[in-house]
Amino acid sequence: MRVLDALKLPSLAGAREVLPGQQTREVMLAHVVDVPEAPRWVTPGTFLLSTGLSWPRDPAVLRALGEDLAACDPAAVVLAVPHFFTAFPHDLAAPMAARGIPTLELPYEVPFARVVQEVHAHILREQADVLRRSERIHRALTRAALSGSVTDVAQTLADGLGWQAVVFGRDGQPLTRGNAPDVAAVTGALARPGNGPRDLSGGTLVPVTLRGGREGGVWVAPHPAPGGLGAAPDLAVRAAEHAATVVGLLLLAQHDAEVREARLGYAFVDTLLEGRFTGDPTAQERAARLGFDPEGAYAVGLLVLGDPLPLTAEGFASRERAAQELRQVLVSLQAPPLVSVNLNTVWFLLPEKVSPGRVWARLGWQGPHAPGGMVYGRVRRGAAAAALGRAETLTLAAHARTGELRSYAEVLVPRALSGDRDAQADLTDSLLGPLRAARGAPGLLETIRTLCATGFSQVETAARLRVHANTLRYRMERIEALTGRSLTDPETRALWWLALQLAELRE
Template sequence: MLVPEDILVPEDRPVADGRPLTVADALRLPVLAAGEPRVVAGQARLGRPVRWVHITELTDPASFLKGGELVLTTGMPLPEEPARIRRYVGELADVGAAALVIELVRRYHRPPEALVRACRARGLPLVTLSRDVNFLEVTQVVHTLLLGHRTEALRRSRRIHEAFTALTLRGAGPEDVVRAAAELSGRTVVLEDPAHRALICVPSGGTVEEALTGWERDSRATPPGDRTAVRGPGNWLVAPVEFRGERWGRVVLLPAPGAAAFTAEHVTVLERTAMTLAVTRLAHPVPWERDAHRGVLRDITGRRHRSPGEIRVRAAALGLPVEGCRFVAVQVDPGGGAAARETAGPTAVAREDAGRAAEARLVEELATAGAPALVGEPAPGRVGVLLALRPGQPPWRATVERLARAALRFDPYTVVALGSPVDDLAEAARSFREAARAAEAVPPGSGPPAADPDRSFHELADIGLRRLLYAMREDTRVRDYAERTLGRLADHDLRHRTELLPALRHYLDAGGNKTVAARRGGLSRQTLYQRLHAVERLLGCDLDSGEQRTGLHVALMAYDVLRPG
């Protein structure tokens, strides 16, 4: 004898929660729960949506159905023969009926075994009612709920369309669009490019690390399509982002563990997301890949990632090798970099344009060199490059030199600086800090490092005292020291048209050798002696003191840095 698969226990909970009304929801309604519903077949399919309720006492009810109906019957018209019962169930299953509910009050007191077997074979939920139920009341309650659901669905659909229309009108970027999709759908949303690189990921109910781990592998296993559909082994809801045959990528809604299947509302959100992204791309043709690289680099330099694992999967999802690699940062400051930003020369817009142009040039150079890297602007007008150093690849310093020469060909005032390699991507911020410190110590147009004239980039090891003072030129303590130490001498030269400051410079540069200093300054020794005595008198110092000479030399270097030319 067949036994029931399960007993449905009624629960007092609302069903108008934005989901479609399912068979399980309908059986929990008091009007049906009063009949003590018992599921005897198709327990796994109680999540089917109910589109309508149909009461029938016909032997061929399928001809009046369109799919999704909850079919109610007293069992009176059921045939006796197992073959006809199988045909009855088969027709209901073929038309897509949501479930068959039979009342065990009049003709039957337990369901026929042939009916149970047929429903189990076709996967059609079969529910029995052991108490009398008013089918008309069931119809009225369920239809009222369905109409309410449809009204709510229309209202929510209108909100979705209004939200994306507002994003389009205000020129929102792709990250804003994807974030809105995640908020409206309650699911994690990912925008990827045609090369299966995850450009933007906004998690919902999970983490970026969970969503993007193994992204390229899973994405390649998910076939492309021309319309929004659930695809691939991961059951992703996928929509293409394209315009007139040009495909820029696709946007993905990821299923949430334990959550219901995707609904029509999810499809609406995803399709509007894809449409808005296409409009965004047309209005702002900057490749999304550049924005994605820029975002990851800014999070690396600002240490804004939640965990080392998160930044690793984000970088890997953009195509950067992360396994068995070391990483090194390069900073490229076009047009003089920090020095240009301090002057009234290039405007902010011009600096940003220069940065974007340098970024494009570096991307092309890296592609030609076959060097894997992230390239972007961690700050306006400043380009950052994060190189992945793989074992066995050509010497990475040669790649940096190639980048530096390309940048200098584009703009001879560009400053290219290098950080030291790190073993962990999460520590790349340190390499970027070192590159920034080296860059800020290099005056624009100053040429190659003194230690290696054949090299076009700069490192921390190249920073001597003069460059250190240049890097600290905005520090008021340096300014005060230079002015306090040499200000009276400079004022005297200006008022009396003397040349005491140049004489002191020649003396200090000669290491205190007065003969060499006189020759370098084109002076007689007597004249040099007189000027040096005047310096001692004005400054109240002793030039025979090594410590005081060192202090004066540092002040003179700072003075030169603060008053270039």
């Protein structure tokens, strides 16, 4: 009930506004207060009735009383006149008008008991009407759920309220049509703590929760057209909460179906990663259905989640959400969702044409508060190479960092320094291999060894090699072209020194 609704009651027909206020303020109850220290008995939303019996006469004290009453945030203040006051004192009305609180004069002969009775009866009728309409909308939403469509749920909600209604996914994208707020505003509202309704763009957003996580939200708002108020706000919020429950049930059924489908994919991907792909007609048919090319080139990737082992129920739910997000990202990049899960990790096969950086960017897991990190190995061709890729990527898992994307090349040095012989071999081969296979290999190898020995001083290197400066620059340019690394980069120089030391150890 609002103040403007109260002023339409028969008992308040003779009320006169003293100073303008916000007549749309919500009335929670009507209360007569004619005792000293009146602010002690006033709560937000009180429709305060008084004869002024205990009000002071001094203007400064009246002004202080007005400020204290305004701080209590009543819906309105009504004074019976004339008796103790011939009119509503301006010193008391001004502080309340400054906060938008209506101040009213009511003829003294109107009984306060009648006003209280009519106000409370109206509030009770409104609440009963909200319950009846809410029940009707709830039954309609339940029937709409049988269609299995969130679009039908949103339309039923909009029809029942006379408001706008839009259903959003977890990423803030609208799942139904409507004049919806922008994605950033929705995701920001969904990120707020708690699962209760929250204000958004002139309406209310109710989060849809599923298995401990937020899967989206239901937004309702009055139509922007004049006169498009529709249902009462309380009814709209209750109905939106019903709709959020129904949407959650629909998403749960949809997720369960997706999980069953994903399990079949998990088994196939596990077959590849474990080297058990036989290539028989049945396996070929399943590969074709899941989008895997046995002759194609793939990198093996791994999402390492931050959930501790053994996984709790929340940890399992977090892993499933991560796998689902990854599948959606792969599909959006036109790659087959070849995904599997194990403990607190999510494995996947990434076609050569799709950059791991694009996958990482679409996931949006950057920063220290991300669910986990991602590592990936080198691209290999053929179904049999998937097992090799898995073994390689598994060695990278210990180097995964939350909120970071790391490649095989990026963790090669830490692995080599920790004594990983495979990493040491890969590091030396990646630098020395192109030189050993090139024409004039002895001269190129001797040049890089001498550069490292002289701290990359070109003058001293040329003198030790007994070659002209131009000859040295030519060799250095060839080394850079063959390895794809600049010799002016301090990090590359350190890698060359390390590679040469490891090569001597191996030899």
